[in-house]
Each structure stands twice: as C-alpha cells, then as structure tokens.
Amino acid sequence: MKALKFIIVISCLLLVIACNEKGDKSIAGVYVMSFKNEYSIATDTIVIEAYSIEAKSFQVERRDGFHRIREGNVLPKEFKREHWIATYNEEKQVLQESEFGKQIYINQDAGTLSFGATYRKIR
Known part of the structure; x- marks a missing residue:
C-alpha cells in the first residue's frame, strides 16, 4: 500500500512538472523572411542547427532566393547559399560568427531573429 501511494505521489509530481514547462526555447530551427520592393522579390531562410552543445556553437545556413x-x-x-559556425552568447542573446563578424540577434520569447531584417521561426 505504501508503494502504491509513493507511485501516485511521484506520478502527480511528474505531471505537475510537465504541465509547468514552457515551450521549446531552443534557438535551433528554421527562420523565414520575405519581401518585395521595386527592385526585387526575395525569400530568405536561415537554418540554425546545434553544432557543439558544450561550446554553444551552432551551424548556420542562409538560403536566399530572389527575382x-x-x-x-x-x-x-x-539563389545564394552561405554556411558558417557561430557561437551563442546567452547573456546578449546573439549568435556571433568571428571570421566575417556576422551577428544574429535572437528573441526566443517572440520566436524571431534579426539579421538585417526580422525573420520568424516556423519550426
């Protein structure tokens, strides 16, 4: 009987913890942006994938398609495609690439990033 009570209490605790967890706060994902002006029509995609969790490094791929x-x-x-490795600074919420000085500003709460324009996270 004691074992059954213990299992029920543990199950309830796990349920409470699971319900209180917020959504995925990972910066990894696919971000998109599109625009149109008098000179071009463009769609940009930035794909961020974990490269080294310990070093907080991420592989970044930028895909541009434009008319x-x-x-x-x-x-x-x-079409244009770029690849680079960037390090994430949690305090400043920025991905920094050191060779060319590229910086991507992350807003995890809104699911967006800024890299010259605002991209929204789609997955």
Whole structure:
C-alpha cells in the first residue's frame, strides 16, 4: 500500500512538472523572411542547427532566393547559399560568427531573429 501511494505521489509530481514547462526555447530551427520592393522579390531562410552543445556553437545556413526586377520585368530566380559556425552568447542573446563578424540577434520569447531584417521561426 505504501508503494502504491509513493507511485501516485511521484506520478502527480511528474505531471505537475510537465504541465509547468514552457515551450521549446531552443534557438535551433528554421527562420523565414520575405519581401518585395521595386527592385526585387526575395525569400530568405536561415537554418540554425546545434553544432557543439558544450561550446554553444551552432551551424548556420542562409538560403536566399530572389527575382531581380529590371524595367518592370521580373528576371529568373537566382539563389545564394552561405554556411558558417557561430557561437551563442546567452547573456546578449546573439549568435556571433568571428571570421566575417556576422551577428544574429535572437528573441526566443517572440520566436524571431534579426539579421538585417526580422525573420520568424516556423519550426
């Protein structure tokens, strides 16, 4: 009987802990942004994946797809892709890449990042 009470108490504690946990606060994920102006139509994607959890390093891939607009004509889509490794500074909430000085500002609560523009997290 004591064992059954103990199991029930432990189960209730685990249930309370699981219910009080907030959503995924990981910065890893896929972030997207799109825009259109008189010169181009673009969609950008930034994919952040854990590289080394101990070193707080992340692999960042930026994929850009864009159509140039010249004299009112939409030109064929062009693509660019970049890869780099960045270190996350939790205090400043920024991913920093040291070779080229790139910085990505993370807002985990809103699920967004800033890298010249605001990207929203889709997964």
